[in-house]
Amino acid sequence: MRRELPPTSGLPPRFADLYREPPFALPDLLAASLGTDRVTLTCSGSAALVIAFDYVKQFAIGRDIVLPAFTCPLVAYAALKAGLTVSLCDTMPSRFDMDMGMLARIINPDTLAVVPTHFGGHLTPVTPVRGLLRSIAPHVFVIEDAAQAYGARIQGKPVGFGGDLGVFSFAAGKGLTLFEGGCLVAADPVIRLAMDQHARPLLPASPMMEAQRIIELIGYHLFYRPEGLSWVYGRPLRKALQRGDLIAALDEDRDAIPMHPIGGWRQKVGANAAMRWAQHLAATKDAARQMRAVLSAIPQLDLHWPDAGFEPSQTFLFVTLPSKRQADQALMQGAAQGLGITKLFAHPLNRYPALAGKLPTTPTPQAQALSDRTVTVTTSPLLQDSDRARIADLFQAIVRGR
Ligand SMILES: Cc1ncc(COP(=O)(O)O)c(C=O)c1O
Structure with a gap:
């Protein structure tokens, strides 16, 4: 698999x-x-x-x-x-x-x-x-x-x-x-x-919404592993990218905001998971540190080092490349290889077709440039040294124009 x-x-x-x-x-x-x-x-x-x-x-x-x-x-x-x-x-x-x-x-x-x-x-x-x-x-x-x-x-x-x-x-x-x-x-x-x-x-009760979320949470337990993610995450991502639909690729084609409470069973599942949170956070920070160490050997990449005293949760790293073309290459190649490279958002807010007419058309050139040139890189503790090496090779080849 x-x-x-x-x-x-x-x-x-x-x-x-x-x-x-x-x-x-x-x-x-x-x-x-x-x-x-x-x-x-x-x-x-x-x-x-x-x-x-x-x-x-x-x-x-x-x-x-x-x-x-x-x-x-x-x-x-x-x-x-x-x-x-x-x-x-x-x-x-x-x-x-x-x-x-x-x-x-x-x-x-x-x-x-x-x-x-x-x-x-x-x-x-x-x-x-x-x-x-x-x-x-x-x-x-x-x-x-x-x-x-x-x-x-x-x-x-x-x-x-x-x-x-x-x-x-x-x-x-x-x-x-x-x-x-x-x-x-x-x-x-x-x-x-x-x-x-x-x-x-x-937050009025909604048994239907809660039932849907229960099924989704069980699905998460079944598929959240490197062998399962290809089905539920990687394949839809690659398909949407191939048809040039970045918004669908990033699962940003949703505008509904259901309002309901969280049922007791899901709260219990979350409480059990929360007992492992501190340990996971430490493992994530360690994975982020190792990823930064590998990528910092490529001077063309902006790794957005945190300011002194700022400790992000580091669930991913932002990597800004010199050009949009290179960022697009990193996204496409990273997705093709299942390397956990993606983008956080497809566009700045004023560029989403579904929001057109609902937001001001204020030019936001800095957000545009940042969004165009930035990808994200996973910091999952599932990363192995070989994954880090492949991710670094991918960025290295892109910045060298190979
Ligand atoms: C910055 C930011 N704010 C708010 C939200 C909305 O959170 P949720 O997906 O839980 O509705 C997101 C979700 O991705 C987010 O990235």
Whole structure:
């Protein structure tokens, strides 16, 4: 059977997770690992964003959400679902962080919230965003999108608490997974409680959705191994890439955000898995360190080394190549060889056809250039030395123009 590496470092599932009684409840385990006393469980990171947007809407007249131009399209759909509009802030040259000059220019009386966004391979500083808003627009909320950053820390503290609200995702590929899941956090205990209460009516029971997620989670347990991933991940990826459909290849052709609670059984499976999380995070960081060491021998690659004190969850590494043509080659060749090389997002937000007419047409040239030239490389502990060597050879050949 063909060996396929996962694109990110997902926590390898164990069948015993499906039936064992966990020693602690999932919300308690999540709260403890995030150093808080309460998290609000949601059925996805996007659902958590919808709730966060809906929550802050009560306290302000602004109706516009500022998003980084390089982020997941579901974030834009979440803002639209909450009845809000979206403005786009370009990124810094060759960085994933928002351009603070542009941010200062686009904030206006209609701005409701700004969403600084972390990624598996990069953490963004939230403090400067907060500082800027305090000085020019104290009415604007900060919603920290840590969907990809469960386990990440800045200056030793878990991310997600640097703004008014924080959002995590437990979707497949994010590390710890319930196949789909998420949670909301807040630094302020009053907001934590109020948001928990606000969330309940927004997540009405849906036995059909839960049944679907249970089947998907069992499927994840069956297929999440190098021999199974080729069927459920590699083949559809390669087929979509061959027909030139990058959005489908990256599974970004979804706009629905179901809203429902997470059933008790999935919470138990997640709690069992969460017991192995700390160990997995350490193994992921080790795999990331080894991958960086190998790729840092190729000076043409920008590996986006973290700033001092920033510890991303490292579920993948960002690798920026000198040109779009080379990044496209890395994507196609990496996918063809099942090496866990892919792209995080197909485009900057203003280039998704399904979002056309729903978002402003603000030019975001830096996000475009970054998106065009950047691929991601897996940091799964399933990586062997031979895989690392093949990945390095692939990039080496591409930058040498072979
Ligand atoms: C940055 C970011 N925010 C939010 C989300 C939405 O999370 P979910 O897939 O759990 O709905 C994602 C998902 O990929 C993401 O990458």
